[in-house]
Structures are given as C-alpha cells and as structure tokens.
Amino acid sequence: MLNLEYKNGEQYIEGLSISQLADRHETPFYCYSATKVQTQFRMFKDAFSNLDALVCYAVKVNSNQAILTLLADEGAGADVVSIGEIKRALAANIPANKIVFSGVAKTKEEMVFALQQNILCFNVESKPELDQLASVAFQLKITANISFRINPNVDANTHKKISTGKKGDKFGVDIDQAVSLYQYAQSLSFINIVGIDMHIGSQISDMNAFDLAIVKIKKLYEQLNLLNIKIQHIDFGGGLAVQYQRNDKTESDLLIEYARVINKHAIDLDCKIIFEPGRFIMGNAGVLVTKVIVKKYQHNKVFLIVDAGMNDLIRPTLYDAYHVISPANYSNEMESVDVVGPVCETGDYLAQDRTMQKVEQGELIIIHSTGAYCAVTSNSYNSRPIIKEVLVKNNCDYVIRKEQTVESLIALDCVPVFLNYLKY
Ligand code: LLP
Numbered sequence: 358m359l360n361l362e363y364k365n366g367e368q369y370i371e372g373l374s375i376s377q378l379a380d381r382h383e384t385p386f387y388c389y390s391a392t393k394v395q396t397q398f399r400m401f402k403d404a405f406s407n408l409d410a411l412v413c414y415a416v417k418v419n420s421n422q423a424i425l426t427l428l429a430d431e432g433a434g435a436d437v438v439s440i441g442e443i444k445r446a447l448a449a450n451i452p453a454n455k456i457v458f459s460g461v462a463k464t465k466e467e468m469v470f471a472l473q474q475n476i477l478c479f480n481v482e483s484k485p486e487l488d489q490l491a492s493v494a495f496q497l498k499i500t501a502n503i504s505f506r507i508n509p510n511v512d513a514n515t516h517k518k519i520s521t522g523k524k525g526d527k528f529g530v531d532i533d534q535a536v537s538l539y540q541y542a543q544s545l546s547f548i549n550i551v552g553i554d555m556h557i558g559s560q561i562s563d564m565n566a567f568d569l570a571i572v573k574i575k576k577l578y579e580q581l582n583l584l585n586i587k588i589q590h591i592d593f594g595g596g597l598a599v600q601y602q603r604n605d606k607t608e609s610d611l612l613i614e615y616a617r618v619i620n621k622h623a624i625d626l627d628c629k630i631i632f633e634p635g636r637f638i639m640g641n642a643g644v645l646v647t648k649v650i651v652k653k654y655q656h657n658k659v660f661l662i663v664d665a666g667m668n669d670l671i672r673p674t675l676y677d678a679y680h681v682i683s684p685a686n687y688s689n690e691m692e693s694v695d696v697v698g699p700v701c702e703t704g705d706y707l708a709q710d711r712t713m714q715k716v717e718q719g720e721l722i723i724i725h726s727t728g729a730y731c732a733v734t735s736n737s738y739n740s741r742p743i744i745k746e747v748l749v750k751n752n753c754d755y756v757i758r759k760e761q762t763v764e765s766l767i768a769l770d771c772v773p774v775f776l777n778y779l780k781y
Contacts, residue, residue, distance in 0.1 A: 522557030556594025643728025666698025
C-alpha cells in the first residue's frame with residue numbers, strides 16, 4: 358500500500374501532511390507520490406532483468422503527462438488504446454519504437470497516425486481489423502508490425518467486468534483460429550508479423566490463470582515456429598493485482614509469484630518479452646483527498662457525505678471496489694458509516710457499512726489506492742468539474758492537472774440560433 362505515515366496523529370505523503378496539502382489545494386483532489394510510482398516501476402522492471410524485456414506502461418490507467426514523463430525517464434514504453442493515448446505517450450517523450458497499440462477496434466485514422474509514427478507493434482484483435490490495417494498500410498506504403506492478441510479462453514478469476522480472456526469476451530482472436538490467421542497475415546503485403554499478444558484481465562492474483570494462459574500461448578509459439586513464422590516478441594499484457602485491503606497479498610509477494618510463473622516459461626522462449634502493467638505501477642501511488650460536508654444520522658445509519666462523488670471515483674459503484682478510507686487526523690474511536698458523495702444517485706457511494714476511525718463534519722478523509730483507473734474515469738456528471746491532480750516529490754507538491762471550471766463546461770455547449778432568437 359501507499360504507506361502514508363501517521364506523524365503526531367496526522368497522515369503524511371512524502372513529507373507533506375494531508376492537511377497541509379488541503380490548505381493549498383481545495384478538496385477534493387487526487388494526490389500521487391512520485392517516489393512510489395518510480396519504486397513500483399523499478400520493482401517490476403527489476404523482476405525481469407534476466408530477460409530481454411520491455412515494460413510498456415498501460416497509459417489508460419493514469420495518462421497524466423507528468424506521470425508519463427516520470428515513467429519515460431525510467432525507460433518505460435507505452436501500451437496505448439487510442440490515437441489520444443499515442444499522442445500523450447509521444448508528448449511525454451516515450452519513443453514510438455516502444456509503443457504497442459492495443460484496442461479492440463482501431464479506426465482508419467488511428468492506423469494512419471500510428472503507421473506514420475512507426476510504432477513498435479499493432480496488437481490486432483480480428484481479421485476485419487487486420488484487413489483494414491493491411492489496406493491502410495498498402496495505401497501509405499508503410500509496413501505494419503503486428504501481433505495477434507490471442508484470447509486463450511482462461512478464467513482470470515477476477516471481477517467479471519475486468520476479465521478479458523474468456524470465450525464470449527469481445528477481446529482478442531480465438532486461440533483455435535490463431536494459426537490460420539497468422540498464415541493469412543503472412544500472405545499480406547505491408548504486414549510484418551512480429552509477435553504474439555495476450556491480456557486476460559486486470560487485478561489478477563490467481564497465478565494459475567497466468568500460467569494456464571501462457572502454456573497455451575507457448576504452444577502457439579511452437580506451432581508458428583514449425584511453420585517458419587518467426588516470433589520476435591511475446592507480449593504477456595498486464596493484469597497483475599495490487600493490494601487494496603490490509604489482508605490482501607502484498608505487491609512484492611504478488612510480483613515474486615508472477616515473476617516465478619513468467620521466468621519458468623520464458624526460459625523456453627527465444628524471443629523478447631513485453632509487459633503491459635498499469636495498476637501495479639499506479640494503484641497504490643495515489644490517494645483521493647476529500648472533506649466531510651455533512652455528517653447525517655438517519656435510519657440507524659451514519660452517512661459521511663463528502664465532497665467527492667461517484668463522478669470523481671466510480672470504482673466502488675462500478676466494480677464493487679473496496680478502497681481503504683481513513684481520516685487525515687488519527688482518531689482512536691471507531692464508527693460504522695456509509696461514505697457517500699453529493700451526487701443525486703443512490704449508487705453514489707465510496708464505501709458502505711464501513712467500520713473506520715471516527716470522523717466529524719468538516720474533517721478530511723483519504724480514499725486510498727486511487728492512483729489507477731480513478732482520475733481517468735472521472736466525469737463531470739451533475740455539472741461537477743473534473744478535479745485537480747497533485748504530485749508530491751520530496752516535500753514539494755506540484756499541480757499536474759488543473760481542476761475544470763464550471764464556466765469551461767458551459768462554454769463547451771452551443772445553443773442553436775433559433776433558441777437565441779426566441780430568447781432575445
Ligand atoms: N493491456 C491491456 C490490453 C489492457 O486492456 C489493460 C487494462 C492493461 C494492459 C493494464 O492492465 P493492468 O495491469 O492495469 O491490470 N477500470 C478497471 C480496469 C480495466 C482494465 C482495462 N485494461 C478498474 O478500475 O478496475
């Protein structure tokens with residue numbers, strides 16, 4: 358976990374107390390530890406230092422330019438899923454030859470742009486997508502390096518909304534069709550087969566799932582070898598879990614187990630390895646700081662109504678996600694509460710029936726493990742502007758994304774002329 362420290366009863370992130378931060382930045386805001394981002398990335402990279410490996414950070418997890426720049430400095434590549442993410446990665450100086458392009462249906466415009474940048478690889482997810490790519494590549498006379506994302510039909514044993522490698526999921530190509538698709542791809546001009554790709558889901562702590570999927574991928578690799586289809590890299594995707602609850606496995610234990618599975622198989626592979634971790638790098642590098650606006654007692658329940666809502670943090674209601682919640686200032690009394698937002702939806706909760714340290718109206722609370730898939734999935738529902746993101750490094754805080762303003766939201770709307778006419 359992030360390991361915020363309590364000093365004299367107050368929580369600190371990299372030498373700054375949460376209340377100090379909240380004096381400088383209006384709540385709610387996301388706050389990340391730069392050191393934790395670096396540590397997680399290095400830990401992951403070092404676990405595979407014995408392999409010819411490239412770590413392509415999954416940009417979708419947190420695509421802030423400051424985070425991408427920090428990771429680019431660490432030598433990260435990028436796993437992207439849209440033209441927007443390619444542009445973000447390039448703007449942060451991640452070289453094009455370290456960018457892999459995933460995504461279930463890339464548009465023609467995205468293909469043109471990615472080809473012109475000369476990215477490392479397209480992870481192709483269907484025959485129609487391959488045909489489209491071949492046609493675009495032919496028109497531009499630029500060769501596309503490709504892998505097929507294989508759907509190995511393995512249960513990742515994770516939340517059903519973030520499982521991607523089973524028959525019936527929209528992702529990847531059926532493993533039973535893979536050989537014939539590779540043979541077909543080989544017959545196309547301006548298509549250059551470079552790899553095999555998989556990604557079976559996210560927040561996976563069951564190493565057996567990775568093991569089963571990799572066994573299947575290796576079998577495909579051998580079949581392709583026999584057919585003289587040379588594979589230069591295998592991309593094992595992302596998916597490694599992080600610790601959300603105190604009794605979950607720790608990240609270092611998860612990484613050790615994961616590396617054991619990967620290394621066991623990689624020894625038989627004569628190719629490079631690519632990884633696409635996201636949550637592992639960012640999940641516990643961030644917190645959401647919010648304030649209790651109202652403490653409400655109703656129907657034998659205590660509601661802490663805070664200034665962050667489901668539009669700022671959707672994971673609890675969307676995935677039943679559990680995030681540890683603690684007050685910025687330590688309390689030795691405990692209380693069972695629902696932590697909810699001000700949005701007009703019953704699903705607007707951050708925690709239900711949670712026993713946590715007692716908090717009073719006006720106090721600050723911290724929603725932990727919110728570095729991954731949180732700021733990026735926020736929205737402005739209820740005309741609530743998207744909130745600020747702050748990065749802390751060695752006692753200093755930096756605004757890395759300004760909060761939106763209501764005025765800027767209104768300014769995006771256009772009122773048709775006929776309504777203006779009626780109004781004036
Ligand atoms: N590669 C591909 C092709 C992916 O689709 C993803 C995540 C990753 C890599 C990174 O996976 P990670 O290492 O972060 O598990 N919004 C959900 C998670 C969605 C995962 C989407 N794909 C959540 O908040 O739990």
